[in-house]
Structures are given as C-alpha cells and as structure tokens.
Amino acid sequence: MRFKKLFLVVLLAMGTLSACSTSNNTDDNASKSVALVTDGKIDDQSFNQAAWKGLKDYGSEYKLDRGTDGYQYFQVKNQADLKKGINKAIRQKYQTIFGIGNESKSAIISAAKSNPKKNFVIMDDTIKGYKNVASVRFRKDEGAYLAGVATASQTKTDKVGFIGGANNSVIASFKRGFTQGVADQAKKLHKNVTIYDQNVGNFTDTVRAQSIATNMYDKNVDVIFHAAGNAGGGLFQTARFINQARPAQDRVWVIGVDADQSDLGRYYAKGGQEANFVLTSVITGVNVATKDIASRSYQDKFPGGKMITYGLKNNAVSILPGQMAPNIWKDVQIARSKILAGKIKI
Numbered sequence: 332m333r334f335k336k337l338f339l340v341v342l343l344a345m346g347t348l349s350a351c352s353t354s355n356n357t358d359d360n361a362s363k364s365v366a367l368v369t370d371g372k373i374d375d376q377s378f379n380q381a382a383w384k385g386l387k388d389y390g391s392e393y394k395l396d397r398g399t400d401g402y403q404y405f406q407v408k409n410q411a412d413l414k415k416g417i418n419k420a421i422r423q424k425y426q427t428i429f430g431i432g433n434e435s436k437s438a439i440i441s442a443a444k445s446n447p448k449k450n451f452v453i454m455d456d457t458i459k460g461y462k463n464v465a466s467v468r469f470r471k472d473e474g475a476y477l478a479g480v481a482t483a484s485q486t487k488t489d490k491v492g493f494i495g496g497a498n499n500s501v502i503a504s505f506k507r508g509f510t511q512g513v514a515d516q517a518k519k520l521h522k523n524v525t526i527y528d529q530n531v532g533n534f535t536d537t538v539r540a541q542s543i544a545t546n547m548y549d550k551n552v553d554v555i556f557h558a559a560g561n562a563g564g565g566l567f568q569t570a571r572f573i574n575q576a577r578p579a580q581d582r583v584w585v586i587g588v589d590a591d592q593s594d595l596g597r598y599y600a601k602g603g604q605e606a607n608f609v610l611t612s613v614i615t616g617v618n619v620a621t622k623d624i625a626s627r628s629y630q631d632k633f634p635g636g637k638m639i640t641y642g643l644k645n646n647a648v649s650i651l652p653g654q655m656a657p658n659i660w661k662d663v664q665i666a667r668s669k670i671l672a673g674k675i676k677i
Contacts, residue, residue, distance in 0.1 A: 363395065365625045366425035367404040368416040370434060371534075375561055377589040378617055382431055382454065385621030392622075393629055399423050402625070414438040421446055427628040429454060429621060432534075433499055439464065450633045452624050454617065455501055462636040467620050470642030471501060472508030472677045473670055474613040475556070477650040478586050479512020480666045481611055482554045483524050484659040485584060489517075492547040492555040494540060495530040496562055502530060505558040505588075508677050515675070516662065527552060534560030541565030548573055548583055554610065556586035563588065567595045570608050574598055579606040584654075587612030591651055610654050616647035643671055 365386055369379045386402040395401035403425065407416040413435045420428050421442065427450040430439045436456050443451045443461045450463055457466040482491050493509050495502035510526060517524040527547050531539045540562040547555060548569065555570075557563040566585055574582045579600040587595065587609050596609030620641050627633055641647030650667075652660050669675040 362426050363393065363629050364400055364425045365389065365402045365427045365429070365621075365628065366420040366423075367402075367429045367431065367621070368407070368413060368420055368435065368438075369404065369431045370407050370410050370413055370416075371431070371561060373404055373406055376592055376595065377560060377563075378455075378615065379431060381590050381615065381617035382429065382621045385618035385623075386429075386625060388618060389622045389625040389629075392626070399425070410434045414441060417442045421449060426450055427452065427625060427633065429624075431617075432456065433497075433501070450628055450635065452621075454620065457638055464636065465624060465634045466638040467624065468638060468640045469615050469617075469620070470640065470648050471504040471558070471615065472511075473643045474615065474648040474650055475505045475508030475558070476512035476515075476670065476675070476677050477663050477666055478556050478611065478613045479509040479514070480516040480663050481650070481655055481659055482509070482556060482586065483513045483516035483520065483522060484662055485610055485655070486522075486524060486554050488551045488553045489522055489524045490550060490552045491524060491526055492544075492552045493526060493528040494543055494547075494555060494557040494559050494563070494566055495528070496534040496559040497532065498530050502558055505556075509556055511677055512666070516666075531559050531562045534562050536562050537565035537568070539565065541569050544569040552583070554584040554586065556588070556613075558588045560589075563592075564595075567592075570596070571598050574600060574606070574608050577601055579604050582606065582608050584608055584610040586610050589613070589615045589617070593651070593653060607654055612651050612653060614649045614651065616641060616645075616649065619645065619647040643667060 371379050373379050373383050383404055390402045405416040405420055417438050429452045431454050433456040439451050439453050443464045452465045454467045458464045513524055529543050540559050544566040557566050570585045592612045593609045596607045600606045
C-alpha cells in the first residue's frame with residue numbers, strides 16, 4: 332500500500348514538472364512571436380509583400396517557424412475587419428503585432444488599450460501616448476526625390492505625372508519629394524517640366540487610377556510615378572495598352588513604388604519586341620523595418636512609445652536602376668550622395 336502511494340506521488344510530481352516545463356517553453360516562444368495583420372493581398376508586390384518578407388527574414392535569423400510560436404500573417408477582407416484580424420492574432424498569443432498603414436490605426440489603438448502587455452506596431456503612421464505601441468515612418472520624400480530626378484532626365488515631352496492613393500500625409504510626402512526632385516533636375520538640365528498630379532482617393536480603386544492615367548497620357552505625359560498601392564494596377568494596365576501599339580523607343584513610362592515592380596512592366600511592343608515600361612521603382616524597405624522591430628522585441632528591447640524613422644541612411648529607402656540610361660542613373664546617385672551629405676534638403 333505504501334509502495335502504491337509513493338508511486339502515485341512520484342507520478343504526480345513528474346506530471347507537474349512536465350506541465351511546468353511545457354508551459355514555460357510555450358510562454359518563452361510566444362514572447363518572441365510576431366504577426367502581421369493586413370486588409371490587402373500579402374503578395375501585392377508592394378507594401379504588404381515587403382512587410383511579410385521582413386518577418387520571414389526575422390524567423391530565419393532566429394530559427395523560428397511559421398506559426399503560433401514564430402511568425403504569421405492574418406489577411407482580412409477589408410478595413411472594417413482589421414480589428415477582428417488583430418484580435419485573432421491576440422487570441423493566438425502573438426506578442427508583437429504589426430498593422431500596415433494608417434487604415435489600421437484605430438484598430439491598433441483599440442487593441443493597445445485593451446492589451447497593455449502586448450506589443451503593437453503601426454507602419455507608416457504615428458500613434459502617441461501608448462507605451463506598448465511603436466510607430467514607424469519612412470522618408471518617402473527622399474526616395475521620391477530620386478524618382479523626380481530620374482523623371483526629369485527621362486521625359487521627352489517635358490510633361491510628367493504623379494498619381495497618389497489616399498489623401499494623407501504619406502502620399503503628401505511622396506508628392507513633395509517627387510515635385511522637388513523634378514524641379515531641381517529640370518533646372519539643372521535647363522528644362523521647363525510640367526507636373527500633373529491627382530490622387531485616387533484610396534489604395535484599391537484600379538478603375539479610377541486607370542482613368543486618371545489615361546487622362547494624363549492623353550495630355551502627352553510620358554512618365555508617371557505612382558504611390559497608389561493596389562490601385563496603381565490601373566496605371567500599369569493603361570501603360571501596357573498604350574505601349575503595345577507603339578515602337579519600344581516611343582513607350583510611355585511608369586515608376587513603381589514600395590517594391591520592385593519591374594515584372595509588372597513586361598510587355599511586347601509593336602512589331603513583337605519584348606520590352607519593359609517600368610523606368611525604375613522607389614523601394615520602401617518595409618522589410619528592413621519589420622525585421623528590425625521584431626528583432627528588438629526578441630531581445631526585449633521593443634521601442635514602445637517611440638517613433639522610428641527609416642530612410643536612405645539605413646538603406647530602408649532606395650531606388651533601382653531599372654531601365655534608366657547610365658547617365659540618368661549617375662545623376663540619381665549624385666543626388667542620393669548629396670541628400671546623405673545634407674547638401675540637398677527636402
């Protein structure tokens with residue numbers, strides 16, 4: 332009888348130790364877990380895709396798997412469901428949760444209030460007054476300035492365009508940098524370049540973007556830089572339609588945004604020649620930011636309550652050589668060096 336009692340006590344003790352061990356490991360892993368919540372496609376060849384790449388890079392560096400103890404993304408149908416997506420990530424015990432763009436701002440604020448022990452990140456916007464929220468901004472104006480330099484050098488008609496998405500401070504930053512870059516380079520080249528600009532009003536209406544692009548190209552614009560997110564697909568459709576009916580040397584150009592969008596510019600020109608109408612792409616290193624913030628959280632150094640700005644100086648903003656002629660690429664690199672040296676102020 333004593334033996335049976337002793338055996339039972341040992342079994343109970345082992346079970347308790349096992350349960351404690353499992354719980355501690357799970358909690359430890361969960362404290363390193365990160366999630367991305369978005370209302371857009373994760374493979375949008377733009378902001379979301381770049382953000383997700385950063386989390387995958389984070390997982391790879393720290394040997395974490397995709398899933399509840401590592402990294403994951405939650406894609407919801409629309410902006411109204413962002414709060415549901417964030418709450419789902421919270422229920423699955425992700426510690427650091429990223430919201431992409433100012434569309435997720437109110438959902439992040441609500442979640443931060445209710446979950447003070449969780450970390451939240453707002454990308455491309457600012458949230459003040461919460462110690463568990465980090466705000467991330469990018470020097471969009473720096474990359475856009477370089478796009479402006481390339482545009483002023485490339486245009487043959489001296490008419491260029493800018494298509495923005497929603498009417499917000501981020502798009503205003505893009506426009507400001509682009510306009511200054513065009514103006515500075517045009518002055519240097521003794522050109523008089525006209526800029527047409529218009530916002531879609533959101534980041535999803537491809538039909539509206541297509542209409543705006545058609546109107547600009549009809550005015551003899553030959554280079555358009557877009558910062559319209561998924562809506563920018565309408566611009567690419569218009570450019571492809573126009574270019575397919577022209578010789579390659581007379582093509583109109585598009586400048587991509589946030590990620591390398593050169594694949595969207597592949598087409599066959601009149602006569603069957605394979606060509607590409609994406610002059611360059613302005614890269615927003617969202618992957619640099621998401622990986623950096625996730626790593627800080629892993630090291631228990633989450634920058635809660637702070638705003639972190641990424642730009643040219645930490646390679647979080649850049650521009651690709653794309654289809655630029657060597658002399659134009661050289662001008663862009665000169666401008667980049669001057670921005671970094673403080674000789675060009677945007």
